[in-house]
Structures are given as structure tokens and as C-alpha cells.
Amino acid sequence: MGTFCTFLGGVGTVTGSRTLVEYDDHRVLVDTGMFQGPREIRRRNWDPFPRDPTTIDAVIITHAHLDHCGYLPALVRDGYAGPVYCTPNSAELIAIVLRDSARLQEEDTAYAVKKGYSRHAQPRALYDSEDAEHALDLIQTIDFDTPIAPAPGFTATFTPAGHILGAAILALRSDEGRSVVFSGDLGRDNHPLLRAPAHPAHADAVVLESTYGDRQHEPDEEGLERLADAIRRTFQRGGIVVIPAFAVDRTEVILKALRDLMGQQRIPQVPIHVDSPMALAALDVYRSSIGDGDPEVRSGIIASGPECIVPPNVHAASTPEQSMMLDRGGKHIIVSASGMGTGGRVVHHLKALLPRPECTVILAGFQAVGTPGRMLLEGVQEMKFHGSYVRVRAEVVDIGSFSVHADADELIEWLGFMSPPPDQVFINHGEADAAAALAALIESELDLVAVTPDQGERIAI
Numbered sequence: 442m443g444t445f446c447t448f449l450g451g452v453g454t455v456t457g458s459r460t461l462v463e464y465d466d467h468r469v470l471v472d473t474g475m476f477q478g479p480r481e482i483r484r485r486n487w488d489p490f491p492r493d494p495t496t497i498d499a500v501i502i503t504h505a506h507l508d509h510c511g512y513l514p515a516l517v518r519d520g521y522a523g524p525v526y527c528t529p530n531s532a533e534l535i536a537i538v539l540r541d542s543a544r545l546q547e548e549d550t551a552y553a554v555k556k557g558y559s560r561h562a563q564p565r566a567l568y569d570s571e572d573a574e575h576a577l578d579l580i581q582t583i584d585f586d587t588p589i590a591p592a593p594g595f596t597a598t599f600t601p602a603g604h605i606l607g608a609a610i611l612a613l614r615s616d617e618g619r620s621v622v623f624s625g626d627l628g629r630d631n632h633p634l635l636r637a638p639a640h641p642a643h644a645d646a647v648v649l650e651s652t653y654g655d656r657q658h659e660p661d662e663e664g665l666e667r668l669a670d671a672i673r674r675t676f677q678r679g680g681i682v683v684i685p686a687f688a689v690d691r692t693e694v695i696l697k698a699l700r701d702l703m704g705q706q707r708i709p710q711v712p713i714h715v716d717s718p719m720a721l722a723a724l725d726v727y728r729s730s731i732g733d734g735d736p737e738v739r740s741g742i743i744a745s746g747p748e749c750i751v752p753p754n755v756h757a758a759s760t761p762e763q764s765m766m767l768d769r770g771g772k773h774i775i776v777s778a779s780g781m782g783t784g785g786r787v788v789h790h791l792k793a794l795l796p797r798p799e800c801t802v803i804l805a806g807f808q809a810v811g812t813p814g815r816m817l818l819e820g821v822q823e824m825k826f827h828g829s830y831v832r833v834r835a836e837v838v839d840i841g842s843f844s845v846h847a848d849a850d851e852l853i854e855w856l857g858f859m860s861p862p863p864d865q866v867f868i869n870h871g872e873a874d875a876a877a878a879l880a881a882l883i884e885s886e887l888d889l890v891a892v893t894p895d896q897g898e899r900i901a902i
């Protein structure tokens with residue numbers, strides 16, 4: 442007997458979140474994240490899943506980002522056939538994200554075969570569209586604040602995490618009375634569109650994310666002015682602004698910022714091209730949530746109506762041909778996924794625009810080690826795309842304060858609300874330095890046990 446957590450991913454890296462919770466011979470897997478970033482981390486996606494997928498009773502997904510749900514089609518292909526629980530908004534977004542992920546992998550594999558640049562003799566996709574559909578068939582939705590029994594001996598409850606639409610904090614309790622709360626990715630009290638994260642009641646253990654565990658965000662207005670400044674400078678040079686943006690949520694936050702800046706005449710009214718079919722699909726989900734008065738959305742945003750996240754001159758680039766045309770000329774803004782430049786159409790824009798000194802790349806979110814976005818932040822002079830190098834001459838601007846992750850102080854504050862405090866805090870979903878810094882801060886500020894578990898470590902809660 443006993444209740445146990447085993448960390449199967451998201452350890453020492455911000456990607457690949459997967460935690461197994463066991464009680465009385467039953468197993469619940471929390472998140473099925475894909476590993477992203479440098480090759481040695483991405484390669485872990487190809488390792489066999491560390492537990493036989495057929496022995497897992499239930500999967501619970503905190504939110505629709507790939508690093509929390511992207512591995513699900515592979516898990517299902519390899520034998521998992523039980524329920525997959527998430528919130529209704531997450532279900533809509535997960536469908537968009539997994540279909541896009543499967544399609545991108547199919548396209549990248551086909552491109553690698555055609556160009557012959559892969560180091561594998563026979564490049565293949567991690568999973569395909571059919572696998573994604575099989576995974577989506579297993580999804581069952583749970584509303585916020587509605588306890589369910591995901592597997593014998595367990596009770597699960599979601600509360601809003603304020604990170605992206607549908608994102609949940611998960612409280613999981615075993616029948617012996619032990620409980621663990623997963624922060625998932627924790628949002629910020631000042632997310633421009635979503636309400637602040639909930640404060641769950643006491644739990645014996647907390648699994649806390651640490652994406653920004655070693656940083657403080659600058660105030661919003663400073664980030665906004667930096668964005669405006671970079672855009673004005675670029676247009677004075679006659680260049681193009683490209684903003685790699687995570688398709689879900691970051692795109693909406695950026696479009697709202699651009700709309701506000703244009704409305705206040707702080708930047709010129711230029712065309713904005715949203716160049717990501719996935720981002721456009723997610724934008725529809727956000728618009729209908731605002732239109733429906735979804736309780737996750739801030740009341741001020743609901744009062745402003747769905748168009749408050751759509752600037753006046755926004756254009757949708759749907760076809761690859763439209764996408765390629767965007768790299769010509771100047772004085773427009775391209776918002777395109779993926780947010781760290783690891784895949785998607787933004788890769789082609791970076792390849793075309795980085796050599797042009799009049800252009801600007803604006804990085805608006807977390808950039809994991811080894812990703813093109815991180816390399817640009819670190820000031821690389823050359824970048825390799827599709828097997829060949831281009832010179833980096835474009836300006837690179839970081840507006841990381843647009844993050845929809847809580848920073849160190851916000852994480853500590855959120856944890857401090859729990860009363861009585863948890864016996865153990867496990868830090869995951871952060872790079873090693875950020876996780877260690879956050880653990881040290883929790884020890885000194887809150888005097889709690891705060892550890893960064895090892896990959897595969899099993900802990901009694």
C-alpha cells in the first residue's frame with residue numbers, strides 16, 4: 442500500500458512532463474508531454490515508454506501545450522487504451538495541437554526524405570495523423586471544480602491554472618487519504634485574457650513547475666514598450682518584424698498587445714499576418730470562449746467582446762504559397778509558430794529574414810536550451826536550417842515578460858497560500874538551474890522540503 446509519485450519526464454528540462462501516480466495497484470499518468478529542444482533531449486521521444494502503457498488505468502492532461510500532451514498518440518499506438526481526462530477547452534485545443542503535431546512530423550519526414558539531409562537512412566515520424574485520431578477518440582472532459590474517479594482508489598479535481606485556455610491545476614487524492622497537487626503550468630495573476638490561477642486547498646505533496654524558477658518578469662508596461670520600440674525601429678529601416686509565437690495563447694496575447702499599441706498610436710497600423718493554421722484554429726477557440734462568457738476569461742475581456750484580440754488589419758496566411766510571399770518587401774508583422782523556432786512555418790521565415798539587417802525577430806516567450814530561439818538570444822552569428830547555414834544579421838529582441846508562466850516570486854506566493862503547507866514539494870518542468878534556484882528559494886522563504894527529483898525516481902507521498 443501507499444501512494445507514490447514517479448517522475449518519468451520533465452526532470453531537468455522544461456519539456457516532456459510525465460508523472461505516474463500509483464496507489465493500490467492502480468496507476469494514473471499525469472501529462473504525456475513530448476520532449477522538445479536539442480537533439481539529445483528530443484531523442485528521448487523515441488525511447489520505449491518506461492512503463493507498459495497497457496498497465497496505466499487513466500491519463501490526465503493538465504493543458505494543451507505539446508510538452509504536456511504531445512506524446513499521447515505514441516502512448517496510444519503503443520497500447521494505452523484507457524480514458525484521457527482534460528477540461529472541455531483543453532479537449533478542443535488538444536485536438537488542434539495533436540493534429541498539427543502529427544501533420545508537421547509527416548511533412549518534416551517527407552521533406553527530410555526528399556532533401557536527404559536527415560542523418561537517418563529511413564527518416565520516420567514519431568507518430569502520424571491516424572495515431573493522433575486514435576488518441577483523440579479516448580478523450581473525456583471534466584469541468585473545473587467537479588471531482589471524478591479517474592481510476593479505482595483515486596479522486597481527481599481540476600481548478601483553473603490561468604496559463605492558457607483550459608489549463609488546469611490538478612488535485613489527485615488516493616483513497617488512503619494522501620493527496621498531491623500538480624500546478625501544471627501556472628499562469629500569472631495578470632494574464633491579459635485569463636483569470637488568475639486558483640489556490641487549491643491543502644495537499645500532502647505539490648508538484649510545481651519551474652520554467653521561470655530563477656527569474657523575475659519585468660512589469661508589463663516595460664515589455665509592451667520594448668515591443669513597440671522594436672517595431673518602430675524596424676519599420677524605420679524598412680524591415681519586416683517576425684514574432685515566433687506559441688500557437689496557443691501566446692498568439693492571442695501578442696495580437697491583443699498589437700491591437701492595443703495600434704489603438705494608442707504607439708505603432709503604425711501595418712498589416713499583421715498570422716501565419717500558422719494551428720494558431721488560426723486556436724484563435725477561433727479563444728474568440729468563441731470570449732463570446733460565450735467563459736468563466737476562465739477575465740470579465741473585462743468578455744465585456745470588450747471577441748474582437749478585442751483581433752487587430753484591425755490582421756490577415757490569415759492559410760496556404761504555404763501565401764506564407765512564402767510574406768518574406769518579401771517590408772513594413773509588416775508576421776506572427777508565426779512555433780514559439781522557439783523548432784518547427785512550423787516560422788522556420789522558413791527565420792531562414793529568409795535572419796540574413797536581412799533591416800528585419801527584426803522578436804522573441805516573446807520561454808526559449809529552451811538548444812532551440813533556435815535560445816541560440817538567437819545567445820547571439821549566434823550563423824544558424825543552420827534544413828541542413829545549411831545562414832548568417833544572422835537581423836536584430837533580435839527579447840520580450841520574455843510576455844510570458845504566461847508565473848515567475849519565481851509568483852510561484853512562491855502561490856505555494857505560500859496552501860495551508861497547512863505541504864510535506865514535500867517536487868520541482869519539475871524547468872531547466873536544472875531554474876529548478877535548483879526555485880528549490881533553494883522555497884527552502885529559505887517557506888522552510889519546506891523542496892527537491893528536484895531524478896528521472897525515474899519513485900517517492901512516497
Ligand SMILES: [Zn+2]
Pocket residue numbers: 504506604626
Ligand atoms: Zn504550458
